Amino acid sequence: MKKLFKLPVFMLGLILLLTGSALKVQAQDDDISLQTFYDELSPYGTWINDSQYGYVWRPDVDQQDFRPYYNDGRWVMTEYGNTWVSDYDWGWAPFHYGRWVNNRYNDWVWIPDTTWGPAWVSWRSGGGYYGWAPLGPGINININLGGGYRIPNSWWVFVPQRNIYYDRFPSYRSYRNVTIINNTTIINYTGQRNRNTYFTGPRRDDIRRATNRDVNVYQLNRTDRSGRSTISNNTVNIYNPRSNRNKDNRNAAPRKVSSESEYTASRNNRTNNSSNNQSRSARGDVSAPANQTGRTSERSSNTQRNNVESNRATGVTSSRTTRQDGSTATPSQRSEAQRTQREQAQVQQQERAQSQERQAQQRPAQGRQQQAQAQQQERVESQQRQAQQQEQSNARQQQQRSQNESRQQQQAQAQQQAQAQQQERAESQQRQAPQQQEQSNARQQQQRSQNESRQQQQQQRQERVQQSAPSRSNESRGNSQPQSSSRTSRDGRG
Numbered sequence: 001m002k003k004l005f006k007l008p009v010f011m012l013g014l015i016l017l018l019t020g021s022a023l024k025v026q027a028q029d030d031d032i033s034l035q036t037f038y039d040e041l042s043p044y045g046t047w048i049n050d051s052q053y054g055y056v057w058r059p060d061v062d063q064q065d066f067r068p069y070y071n072d073g074r075w076v077m078t079e080y081g082n083t084w085v086s087d088y089d090w091g092w093a094p095f096h097y098g099r100w101v102n103n104r105y106n107d108w109v110w111i112p113d114t115t116w117g118p119a120w121v122s123w124r125s126g127g128g129y130y131g132w133a134p135l136g137p138g139i140n141i142n143i144n145l146g147g148g149y150r151i152p153n154s155w156w157v158f159v160p161q162r163n164i165y166y167d168r169f170p171s172y173r174s175y176r177n178v179t180i181i182n183n184t185t186i187i188n189y190t191g192q193r194n195r196n197t198y199f200t201g202p203r204r205d206d207i208r209r210a211t212n213r214d215v216n217v218y219q220l221n222r223t224d225r226s227g228r229s230t231i232s233n234n235t236v237n238i239y240n241p242r243s244n245r246n247k248d249n250r251n252a253a254p255r256k257v258s259s260e261s262e263y264t265a266s267r268n269n270r271t272n273n274s275s276n277n278q279s280r281s282a283r284g285d286v287s288a289p290a291n292q293t294g295r296t297s298e299r300s301s302n303t304q305r306n307n308v309e310s311n312r313a314t315g316v317t318s319s320r321t322t323r324q325d326g327s328t329a330t331p332s333q334r335s336e337a338q339r340t341q342r343e344q345a346q347v348q349q350q351e352r353a354q355s356q357e358r359q360a361q362q363r364p365a366q367g368r369q370q371q372a373q374a375q376q377q378e379r380v381e382s383q384q385r386q387a388q389q390q391e392q393s394n395a396r397q398q399q400q401r402s403q404n405e406s407r408q409q410q411q412a413q414a415q416q417q418a419q420a421q422q423q424e425r426a427e428s429q430q431r432q433a434p435q436q437q438e439q440s441n442a443r444q445q446q447q448r449s450q451n452e453s454r455q456q457q458q459q460q461r462q463e464r465v466q467q468s469a470p471s472r473s474n475e476s477r478g479n480s481q482p483q484s485s486s487r488t489s490r491d492g493r494g
Contacts, residue, residue: 031243034252044090047254056109068100081200083118092239100134117198126184131158161210
């Protein structure tokens, strides 16, 4: 009995063990520590202790052109929906975990989180465009679906629907976002992974209809090889960090953190360097950095030489003054000091004039550069509009052809039905002809029978009349003789 009782218990324990192992494997993808992000992203950016969001990460990219889920990457369709495949070595983390935010300095920074998704973005569609924007911090799918959260207009990017799966998108300007947003609607298709909901974006059939091309569905592979995501044949490989089931995110922190003041100072330095580079680019100095360095060192050496001569003159004057035993400086000494001051003032005035001249030269160059960029953007948009109009024209032509084909098919079907009905009537007439002939013959036979019967009846009546005629004549004769005798008797009596 004991053995029989132990066997079910052993089987039940084995089933529970296997079930528990399966559940652990299923949840392994989200067993990631925040410390993993702090350590593995440090070489590619700066961790900042932000007063509003806590630890945030700023990537080492050109913030003037950088946009999350737009630069250096592409969209592909996987079993999880539209999935972002980044070309950055660090793209496995900020585009599949956490949230992006555009801070008060107009820099994109990333707030870490441990929930994985194919892409944490919201989607729009309409007017021939697909658009997407990063979900803000603390925003879940239910809030966005309920309309309680509005993504800033400048966060959105839009591309023509036919370009949704391009390998690389061009530089983006958001000045037309408001117009496009007013002509688009939110795409509310969602998916789930480990009870976490995310937006999947436009469906495969919608993209196939919009692009007139088939949409390949890739298989997602979470690999243990760190680095940039890759596409191999029909597989998308995205780095999956080693799980840490003993994680304690309360004590996790970056090993090197910048304060907000340090971040602001470094940002100002980057801004100044960027403006200097732009001014040098406007003057044409970028193509010859060695000459620029030489001119800079030459100006620096001239300034230092003037300072040295000024100090030397001042030193001579002071030494001569001390040798006069407290007496005042001689007129020659005073005139020499004044001449030195005038030279310094002239040098400073010259430098200011040169600086103003450089700024004056820089402003038209910047204006021309901005105008050229605007013209280029207009050309790109014009090409996009022309391509979109051509696509719409092709779509209308295709629709017209489809309608014509449909009408032709309907006409052919109507003709076939008419022919079939005519053939059925002919067959029905052919089937009914013998019956009608038989019925006609029967009616004729019946008519003949009736005629014969009537003729026989008439003959019989005639025969009866002929037979009854002699008897009537005899009777008439018998009746006439008594009348004559009575008449004779009446006459005799008279």
